[in-house]
Amino acid sequence: MSTVKPLQVALLVTRESSAATLYGMFDMFSSVGRDWQLLTGESPGHGFIKPELVSCNGEGFNSLNGAWLQPQKSFASCTTPDLICIPDLLVAPYQEIRGQYPEEVAWLTEQYARGAFIATACTGALLVAETGLLDHQECTTHWAYCEAMREHYPNIQVYGERSLVISGDEQRLLQAGGGTSWMDLALLITARFCGPEEAMRLARIYLLDWHHVGQQPYAVLSRPRNTEDALITRCQQWLAQHYESESPVAKMVEISGLNERTFARRFSKATGLSPLEYVHAMRLEEAKQMLETGDQSIEWIANEIGYEDGSFFGRLFKRKVGLTPAQYRKRFGSLRKSFSELQS
Structure with a gap:
């Protein structure tokens, strides 16, 4: 130039x-x-x-x-x-x-x-x-x-x-x-x-x-949104403690007392995500924490957060996060380790 x-x-x-x-x-x-x-x-x-x-x-x-x-x-x-x-x-x-x-x-x-x-x-x-x-x-x-x-x-x-x-x-x-x-x-x-x-x-x-x-890879997948829908808030609070349970969406429908279609519509309006997408987001955020802080196997982490199929978990993680679980651990686990060493 x-x-x-x-x-x-x-x-x-x-x-x-x-x-x-x-x-x-x-x-x-x-x-x-x-x-x-x-x-x-x-x-x-x-x-x-x-x-x-x-x-x-x-x-x-x-x-x-x-x-x-x-x-x-x-x-x-x-x-x-x-x-x-x-x-x-x-x-x-x-x-x-x-x-x-x-x-x-x-x-x-x-x-x-x-x-x-x-x-x-x-x-x-x-x-x-x-x-x-x-x-x-x-x-x-x-x-x-x-x-x-x-x-x-x-x-x-x-x-x-x-x-x-x-x-x-x-x-x-x-x-x-x-x-x-x-x-x-x-x-x-x-x-x-x-x-x-x-x-x-x-x-x-x-x-x-x-x-x-x-x-x-840097984004938070599940970000709570302020909602005036107390019923949906109660379901979110339950899920935060039981995200790894089997069929969590069905359980939230049961807690709400609504039929499945009405619950899905109200949940999406309140959170911006479908109930299943919200469950996946909660689980994947927990998986990210585990990958950053521990050395457990990918299969173990998948089972711990509620996925019986480790390969499905790997594909879902790659689609939502942009990295494989192993790539995520290498990038962010080493970063967290470096920060921890600086603190000690």
């Missing part, structure tokens, strides 16, 4: 922005084309990407986490960015944000129509969803927000298992999943606009590893 006109990247700043992602992306983009030469004994190169912090009015403020965020430009003075990056927003999964960002929505819509790319990290995708640009498009966000995003924006195709998604006109909408997958997004942007060699250099400078397995 030419060093005469670096890629102009606007990092969108809101009060809900994460300082870590915002300034992390700023530093990584600033590094492209500049720092590799410095680290290998040469004179620093010219940066290939010029990031700028941009907000509605350009004024500084304290973020929700208390960090001071100081934009460099306002929307009025940032009229032709090549690419806009939106870091994660510190909002709850089901928090309603409709109508709260009118200036940001208008600016994003205007810039996209002009030809700019828009990239989001984690919950930053919610802001683009507000523009309507993601309607009938593929998208990803943090795994904990996917269900709420599907409910709030039913026209968007949300893929929570993927850590990166590219969609939109001319593939100008780029989204990263949760947590540190913003680093994957930075590598993707670098590779796309500055070439794969620069992306490799950036990965080596920052010791970055690609999240090639996506978000599935």
Whole structure:
């Protein structure tokens, strides 16, 4: 890429922005084309990407986490960015944000129509969803927000298992999943606009590893939802203590006193999952804990959580988690062991 006109990247700043992602992306983009030469004994190169912090009015403020965020430009003075990056927003999964960002929505819509790319990290995708640009498009966000995003924006195709998604006109909408997958997004942007060699250099400078397995292995499969249905809550509480029992769905139907069809409908409405899907999710979460903390055989774990057929358990685990039980133990068991050793 030419060093005469670096890629102009606007990092969108809101009060809900994460300082870590915002300034992390700023530093990584600033590094492209500049720092590799410095680290290998040469004179620093010219940066290939010029990031700028941009907000509605350009004024500084304290973020929700208390960090001071100081934009460099306002929307009025940032009229032709090549690419806009939106870091994660510190909002709850089901928090309603409709109508709260009118200036940001208008600016994003205007810039996209002009030809700019828009990239989001984690919950930053919610802001683009507000523009309507993601309607009938593929998208990803943090795994904990996917269900709420599907409910709030039913026209968007949300893929929570993927850590990166590219969609939109001319593939100008780029989204990263949760947590540190913003680093994957930075590598993707670098590779796309500055070439794969620069992306490799950036990965080596920052010791970055690609999240090639996506978000599935990190996601919590069973997340309790607040429900006003006391009957379903009672069934959930029973299942939490008896998930390994034989025919748990039939037992919950019996506890509810409802017929099977009515129970299934009320359970799905309250939890977002069918009764059987909920049972599988509870069992697999327990299996994940066992794989992380113990060395029991896969067959033993399957039997312990309620599956008589170990091969069925293995296939179910791979489909829902994205890794085989053995792969999961190798990845997360060793991680937990390392953390435990640091504590001792």
